[in-house]
Amino acid sequence: MNTEIYNQAKQAAEEIIQIAGLRQGNILVVGCSSSEVAGGVIGHNSSLETAEAVFGGIYEAASAKGVYVAAQCCEHLNRAICVERAAVPGAEIVCVVPQPKAGGSFATTAYRTFREPVMLEEIKADAGLDIGGTLIGMHLKRVAVPVRLSLDHIGSAILLAARTRPKYIGGERAKYE
Secondary structure, three states: OOHHHHHHHHHHHHHHHHHHOOOOOOEEEEEEOHHHHOOOOOOOOOOHHHHHHHHHHHHHHHHHHOOEEEEEOOHHHOOOEEEEHHHOOOOOEEOOOOEOOEEOHHHHHHHHHOOOEEEEOOOOEOEEEEEOOOOOHHHEOOOEEEEOOOOOEEOOEEEEEEEEOOOOOOOHHHOOO
């Protein structure tokens, strides 16, 4: 396992969990291009070894706080989500199993690691990490707020983060200037 990538992923997860104020039972959605992390081009150089390092760091940090990780698949599976069944009681499950070349190495690693993995078409997560330009926004609750972490890359991949907040309805913030 790549220790540096593992440590970067763990640090990023710890930071977003802390900044977003995630609590036990909250969901952190992660999209990860193992190709980009390893210095390749998204969708062309999938690596289980790289994905395992990234997933391992994130999963350790999230599990320590009781936060669920939701792993986003690639576009070949319409960005489906792999998550622990306990995180989504009553959710409508879809029938698919991610593979390195269809779903991506990160989602494949999550599916193989989770105790009781299920696949969903969508989720509304409380915060997210986008590693390598995987476009996780569709799986965040409204309203997404960008977060700057101390790291801006994991390996060679650009790292973006977001937290969510409740919508403002009415009141002073709703007035036009």
